[in-house]
Amino acid sequence: MEDLVIRMDGVSVRRAATTLLSDLDWSVELDERWVVLGPNGAGKTTLLKLAGAELHPTTGTVDVLDERMGRTNVFELRPRIGLCSTAVTGRVPGDELVRDVVVSAGYSVLGRWREEYESMDTDRATELLEAMGVGHLADRTFATLSEGERKRTVLARAMMTDPELLLLDEPAAGLDLGGREDLVSRLSTLALDPDAPAMTLVTHHVEEIPPGFTHALLLREGGVVARGMLDDVLTEDNLSKTFDQDLVLQRSGDRYFARRRV
Numbered sequence: 001m002e003d004l005v006i007r008m009d010g011v012s013v014r015r016a017a018t019t020l021l022s023d024l025d026w027s028v029e030l031d032e033r034w035v036v037l038g039p040n041g042a043g044k045t046t047l048l049k050l051a052g053a054e055l056h057p058t059t060g061t062v063d064v065l066d067e068r069m070g071r072t073n074v075f076e077l078r079p080r081i082g083l084c085s086t087a088v089t090g091r092v093p094g095d096e097l098v099r100d101v102v103v104s105a106g107y108s109v110l111g112r113w114r115e116e117y118e119s120m121d122t123d124r125a126t127e128l129l130e131a132m133g134v135g136h137l138a139d140r141t142f143a144t145l146s147e148g149e150r151k152r153t154v155l156a157r158a159m160m161t162d163p164e165l166l167l168l169d170e171p172a173a174g175l176d177l178g179g180r181e182d183l184v185s186r187l188s189t190l191a192l193d194p195d196a197p198a199m200t201l202v203t204h205h206v207e208e209i210p211p212g213f214t215h216a217l218l219l220r221e222g223g224v225v226a227r228g229m230l231d232d233v234l235t236e237d238n239l240s241k242t243f244d245q246d247l248v249l250q251r252s253g254d255r256y257f258a259r260r261r262v
């Protein structure tokens with residue numbers, strides 16, 4: 001697969017009579033940063049679960065980091081993938097120290113299980129928390145953090161294992177305007193770093209696309225509306241089809257804004 005980090009061929013996911021994803025082809029290269037955009041129920045989280053080796057397709061093939069789903073040991077594969085989602089945030093025990101939330105990722109656990117971690121690991125966790133602007137909160141418990149601080153902590157955790165692929169499921173959901181802008185800016189710094197892993201970010205909002213993201217996949221009802229380079233794919237026409245609304249799309253510098261045409 002050479003530089004391909006994710007490759008999906010003819011992928012469908014079905015549950016009883018419901019089709020969550022239908023005949024999807026998609027691939028992500030090492031240096032690409034993808035945004036997956038679509039309305040509620042479009043299949044975005046299902047797609048991310050396939051990429052995160054948490055779900056097998058009903059039909060078709062999924063290769064992640066050169067491993068074929070169904071033929072590989074997912075427990076060996078998952079530490080190579082950084083996952084940042086509300087589901088992960090929700091699984092963190094409230095009494096866990098913020099530094100331990102990050103450092104425990106290196107041991108593939110949530111919830112402190114060792115009295116002492118290696119000091120190299122604790123140093124790296126502290127560095128990552130500082131890079132996310134929450135270094136000063138390292139000795140607080142997770143339950144005492146604001147939503148924005150929790151998201152930044154879980155992002156630091158996702159980076160702890162030095163992943164080859166970073167998957168972000170609605171990282172800005174639930175944040176206030178300042179929190180969203182802070183996160184978009186930190187994700188932009190990461191996206192523009194040539195040493196950062198390949199990234200895929202799921203969102204409902206074009207305003208949340210961090211500058212530096214290169215590609216977009218637009219999903220609607222489990223199918224692809226458009227896919228390719230961000231500038232080519234993110235058009236008024238494609239966005240209106242995706243969200244089934246007559247939308248106006250504006251670009252200001254390297255950010256996008258959308259609203260309904262009145």
Ligand SMILES: Nc1ncnc2c1ncn2[C@@H]1O[C@H](COP(=O)(O)OP(=O)(O)OP(=O)(O)O)[C@@H](O)[C@H]1O
Nearest residue numbers: 015018019020038039040041042043044045046047
């Ligand atoms: N186990 C299941 N059985 C039946 N339907 C399911 C199952 N899991 C998900 N779905 C349905 O599949 C569709 C796609 O779900 P998915 O969570 O991937 O969408 P999404 O694009 O991430 O949505 P949202 O933006 O609301 O998070 C939804 O309509 C959902 O109700």
